[in-house]
Amino acid sequence: MNGLPARATVREVGLRDGLQSIATVLPTERKREWLRDAVAAGQREIEVGSFVPSRLLPQMADTAEVLAYAKTLPGLVASVLVPNLKGAERALEGDADLMILPLSASHAHSLANLRKTPDEVIAELARIRAARDASGRKTLIEGGVGTAFGCTLQGAVEPAEVLRLMQALLDAGADRVSLADTVGYADPLSVSRLFEQALKIAGDRFCCGHFHDTRGLALANVLAAAQLGVTRFDASLAGIGGCPHAPGASGNASTEDLGFMLGAMGIDTGLDMAALLALRAKVAGWLQGEQTNGALWRAGLPKTFRPVTPTAATAH
Amino acid sequence: MNGLPARATVREVGLRDGLQSIATVLPTERKREWLRDAVAAGQREIEVGSFVPSRLLPQMADTAEVLAYAKTLPGLVASVLVPNLKGAERALEGDADLMILPLSASHAHSLANLRKTPDEVIAELARIRAARDASGRKTLIEGGVGTAFGCTLQGAVEPAEVLRLMQALLDAGADRVSLADTVGYADPLSVSRLFEQALKIAGDRFCCGHFHDTRGLALANVLAAAQLGVTRFDASLAGIGGCPHAPGASGNASTEDLGFMLGAMGIDTGLDMAALLALRAKVAGWLQGEQTNGALWRAGLPKTFRPVTPTAATAH
Numbered sequence: 001m002n003g004l005p006a007r008a009t010v011r012e013v014g015l016r017d018g019l020q021s022i023a024t025v026l027p028t029e030r031k032r033e034w035l036r037d038a039v040a041a042g043q044r045e046i047e048v049g050s051f052v053p054s055r056l057l058p059q060m061a062d063t064a065e066v067l068a069y070a071k072t073l074p075g076l077v078a079s080v081l082v083p084n085l086k087g088a089e090r091a092l093e094g095d096a097d098l099m100i101l102p103l104s105a106s107h108a109h110s111l112a113n114l115r116k117t118p119d120e121v122i123a124e125l126a127r128i129r130a131a132r133d134a135s136g137r138k139t140l141i142e143g144g145v146g147t148a149f150g151c152t153l154q155g156a157v158e159p160a161e162v163l164r165l166m167q168a169l170l171d172a173g174a175d176r177v178s179l180a181d182t183v184g185y186a187d188p189l190s191v192s193r194l195f196e197q198a199l200k201i202a203g204d205r206f207c208c209g210h211f212h213d214t215r216g217l218a219l220a221n222v223l224a225a226a227q228l229g230v231t232r233f234d235a236s237l238a239g240i241g242g243c244p245h246a247p248g249a250s251g252n253a254s255t256e257d258l259g260f261m262l263g264a265m266g267i268d269t270g271l272d273m274a275a276l277l278a279l280r281a282k283v284a285g286w287l288q289g290e291q292t293n294g295a296l297w298r299a300g301l302p303k304t305f306r307p308v309t310p311t312a313a314t315a316h
Numbered sequence: 317m318n319g320l321p322a323r324a325t326v327r328e329v330g331l332r333d334g335l336q337s338i339a340t341v342l343p344t345e346r347k348r349e350w351l352r353d354a355v356a357a358g359q360r361e362i363e364v365g366s367f368v369p370s371r372l373l374p375q376m377a378d379t380a381e382v383l384a385y386a387k388t389l390p391g392l393v394a395s396v397l398v399p400n401l402k403g404a405e406r407a408l409e410g411d412a413d414l415m416i417l418p419l420s421a422s423h424a425h426s427l428a429n430l431r432k433t434p435d436e437v438i439a440e441l442a443r444i445r446a447a448r449d450a451s452g453r454k455t456l457i458e459g460g461v462g463t464a465f466g467c468t469l470q471g472a473v474e475p476a477e478v479l480r481l482m483q484a485l486l487d488a489g490a491d492r493v494s495l496a497d498t499v500g501y502a503d504p505l506s507v508s509r510l511f512e513q514a515l516k517i518a519g520d521r522f523c524c525g526h527f528h529d530t531r532g533l534a535l536a537n538v539l540a541a542a543q544l545g546v547t548r549f550d551a552s553l554a555g556i557g558g559c560p561h562a563p564g565a566s567g568n569a570s571t572e573d574l575g576f577m578l579g580a581m582g583i584d585t586g587l588d589m590a591a592l593l594a595l596r597a598k599v600a601g602w603l604q605g606e607q608t609n610g611a612l613w614r615a616g617l618p619k620t621f622r623p624v625t626p627t628a629a630t631a632h
Binding site for chain 1: 317320466468471472499500501503504505506508509529530531532533535536538539540543559562563564565566570573576577580581582610611612614615616618619620
């Protein structure tokens with residue numbers, strides 16, 4: 001098996017993509033504990049929340065406070081999701097290390113979800129870039145192209161359109177771009193084909209694959225992307241999250257299963273898997289009544305698994 | 317992504333590996349209905365049971381009757397598991413199309429589970445081959461090397477030992493061989509490495525990969541093997557089964573998720589996915605109270621999934 005990277009980062013999105021999709025509102029103190037334990041388990045990149053109006057997502061109302069705490073954790077790259085310029089201004093105010101602007105490649109999904117066309121989102125990114133540059137902050141800007149493999153509303157999304165939008169995000173001032181299979185429509189072959197083109201366009205500004213496990217293929221899709229040398233994947237502890245269009249469906253790839261897969265293949269993730277599983281158990285306890293996912297937590301690590309000790313070198 | 321085959325077979329093992337691992341004893345009439353519906357959904361290879369003493373596995377007590385029914389279904393390759401010569405004699409009596417003799421590459425697991433060393437199992441295969449040849453039956457003999465990636469008792473299992481045993485099975489008269497990750501210790505890279513060697517040794521007599529989803533990697537492991545051109549994978553409807561060493565752990569790869577992954581990549585499986593999902597719902601209903609697995613059934617097929625119509629050509 002060729003092309004696998006020597007190191008990879010599992011970027012935690014459970015505190016954002018996970019928590020925003022479930023009913024439980026986790027108290028700020030527990031989010032702090034989650035962050036603290038995650039960093040102790042070797043996680044170095046965490047999406048800590050979303051700067052959306054709190055009337056829309058009460059789960060994210062404390063994002064500024066959580067971000068401020070995350071900034072105190074040494075070595076942590078703290079990112080936030082920002083839906084628009086207003087959110088970006090809050091991210092800059094909080095000195096986030098990274099802000100992620102989602103764009104939906106499905107025009108139908110974009111209009112329904114963001115009430116903007118994809119090209120209007122690109123114009124917003126240009127305004128965000130201007131605001132960032134004027135602010136003097138070092139906050140990086142990531143353009144995340146979602147529904148990149150199709151969506152429940154529109155059905156197919158043309159790869160050419162996904163790539164056009166990705167190029168447009170870069171042209172508008174995104175520091176980097178990522179691709180997301182928002183609703184679990186991707187398969188390993190479609191991932192391989194689209195990511196290969198994306199890497200040609202964005203080079204090392206292509207930064208991350210985000211795969212939902214809606215139909216069980218998240219880890220196989222990660223494998224397909226990893227074989228192209230992609231080194232960063234979003235995942236959610238306990239696989240929390242879900243799909244608003246498919247009640248009961250799994251959420252993101254689960255952090256612990258993904259960390260296990262990569263680590264078992266000898267890819268250095270910097271994760272302390274035992275500590276991560278302990279955190280998984282804790283968070284699942286906080287979220288009782290919510291659906292959690294993933295398989296590793298039941299079976300535990302194989303006897304043959306060689307633990308990887310978190311090292312500063314993996315905080316890349 | 318290179319190496320993917322144009323066609324592949326999802327071999328159903330739910331009626332054997334699945335049912336033997338759960339408490340519910342499915343009545344014979346329901347097994348018949350399952351077989352009938354599975355064939356109607358395009359499944360062409362099904363492991364219908366196991367010729368073990370019924371005091372050990374009451375779930376398998378009706379295997380002769382189920383096999384007799386399976387033999388009436390046109391186009392179906394009906395296989396049975398046989399633990400020894402005695403089981404093989406029953407398989408020959410029932411004119412099974414294929415009998416599978418399991419061998420555990422972990423000596424500790426082999427002694428604990430089969431009360432034989434791996435080499436004693438190979439001697440048994442030679443006796444089975446002689447019995448088959450004397451019987452005049454066309455029943456094929458498959459040697460299935462289990463715990464090929466390690467086991468819970470012994471820990472590591474050396475790939476060289478797995479390959480030695482596979483070669484010995486062929487030498488002793490197995491028509492074909494397969495590899496199984498019995499307890500979910502494999503990862504895509506270890507699969508790729510071991511299967512590459514296995515294919516060199518066995519060539520087109522290497523017939524199947526059997527991956528448990530104990531730690532969530534079954535589909536990624538299938539992907540790794542499929543990239544080497546492997547065209548047959550065991551799977552269990554609703555992912556039933558489990559791992560005796562890890563209570564609550566997932567069983568086999570789920571037939572419907574695997575069929576979806578392969579079909580989405582344009583690999584012809586001959587499966588009618590809608591019919592398969594309907595059967596999944598029916599079987600899950602019969603098994604209420606038992607743990608079922610898999611993700612596709614919750615979310616349904618993507619709008620963009622192009623159905624594959626079962627064809628005679630795919631009954632390979």
